[in-house]
Amino acid sequence: MNAPILVTGGTGTLGRLVTPLLRDAGHPVRVLSRHGGQPGNGVEHVTADLSTGEGIERAVRGAEIILHLAGGAKGDTEASANLVRAARQAGVRHLVYISVIGADRVPLGWFRSKLGAERAVTDSGLPWTTLRAAQFHDLAFKTAQQMAKLPVIPIPGGLRFQPVDARDVADRLVALTLGKPAGLVPDLAGPTVYGMADLMRGYLEAQGKRRLMMPLRMPGKAGRAYRAGDNLTLHGDTTGTRTWEAFLAEQNSQTH
Numbered sequence: 001m002n003a004p005i006l007v008t009g010g011t012g013t014l015g016r017l018v019t020p021l022l023r024d025a026g027h028p029v030r031v032l033s034r035h036g037g038q039p040g041n042g043v044e045h046v047t048a049d050l051s052t053g054e055g056i057e058r059a060v061r062g063a064e065i066i067l068h069l070a071g072g073a074k075g076d077t078e079a080s081a082n083l084v085r086a087a088r089q090a091g092v093r094h095l096v097y098i099s100v101i102g103a104d105r106v107p108l109g110w111f112r113s114k115l116g117a118e119r120a121v122t123d124s125g126l127p128w129t130t131l132r133a134a135q136f137h138d139l140a141f142k143t144a145q146q147m148a149k150l151p152v153i154p155i156p157g158g159l160r161f162q163p164v165d166a167r168d169v170a171d172r173l174v175a176l177t178l179g180k181p182a183g184l185v186p187d188l189a190g191p192t193v194y195g196m197a198d199l200m201r202g203y204l205e206a207q208g209k210r211r212l213m214m215p216l217r218m219p220g221k222a223g224r225a226y227r228a229g230d231n232l233t234l235h236g237d238t239t240g241t242r243t244w245e246a247f248l249a250e251q252n253s254q255t256h
């Protein structure tokens with residue numbers, strides 16, 4: 001029997017897409033999360049908390065490859081450092097990490113914690129691969145849903161996004177996980193750059209809703225970084241195939 005591939009965060013949006021792909025490629029998969037999941041079809045679930053360190057050693061034991069997807073709004077640096085420590089002791093031979101485009105440029109807490117996590121991986125002494133992806137369509141969709149609850153939607157001027165489909169990210173991560181350690185690989189963004197108003201307009205049209213939008217200016221260093229496009233990858237690294245419009249149409253067909 002092959003050693004299992006450990007997927008941290010394998011119950012999340014991205015993890016649920018990646019796990020069956022790895023299993024279908026013939027690899028036993030072990031999923032690490034805090035709340036666990038239903039075992040079956042070649043997928044084993046273990047509970048561990050990367051933030052406190054509880055259960056990690058047991059979860060990592062026997063895994064030669066780790067795909068590290070677990071993450072949250074904050075604390076990814078410390079959680080990743082805990083994982084790295086256990087992975088080193090277990091003699092892992094490939095650690096793959098998902099980060100975000102702009103981790104090294106956008107001065108906001110989440111980006112900084114992703115950069116800290118990247119460094120924990122890079123400095124681990126283990127063979128590693130890190131992919132920086134843009135925001136997923138799912139996240140843009142949830143944000144648009146929340147904003148559409150407001151009678152007037154604030155639209156920070158100059159903010160642009162390149163949302164990518166999580167299925168495109170999953171495909172790329174599977175290839176990277178099954179390949180040789182490659183260090184920091186080219187970014188993966190969606191096929192189109194949108195202003196915030198374009199993203200919102202697409203969502204409202206797809207939902208048959210109308211809202212007023214109010215332009216405003218995002219202040220401070222973060223506003224400057226976004227206006228400079230520091231969260232984008234504009235030099236044609238790698239590009240996802242599925243557009244925001246196609247994602248919106250799919251969501252619509254699932255709910256109507």
Ligand SMILES: NC(=O)c1ccc[n+]([C@@H]2O[C@H](COP(=O)([O-])OP(=O)(O)OC[C@H]3O[C@@H](n4cnc5c(N)ncnc54)[C@H](OP(=O)(O)O)[C@@H]3O)[C@@H](O)[C@H]2O)c1
Pocket residue numbers: 008009010011012013014015032033034035036048049050051052068069070071072079098099100101133134135136137139
């Ligand atoms: N969403 C985006 O737009 C985007 C863009 C670029 C990069 N990323 C990165 O991609 C990764 C996956 O994102 P996602 O949207 O799929 O996340 P998600 O849906 O929120 O899933 C997070 C996963 O991590 C697990 N998890 C969270 N905290 C944990 C902890 N302390 N210990 C163990 N497991 C923990 C969760 O399970 P439990 O709650 O059961 O623990 C869940 O399985 C994250 O690292 C994120 O930063 C996301």
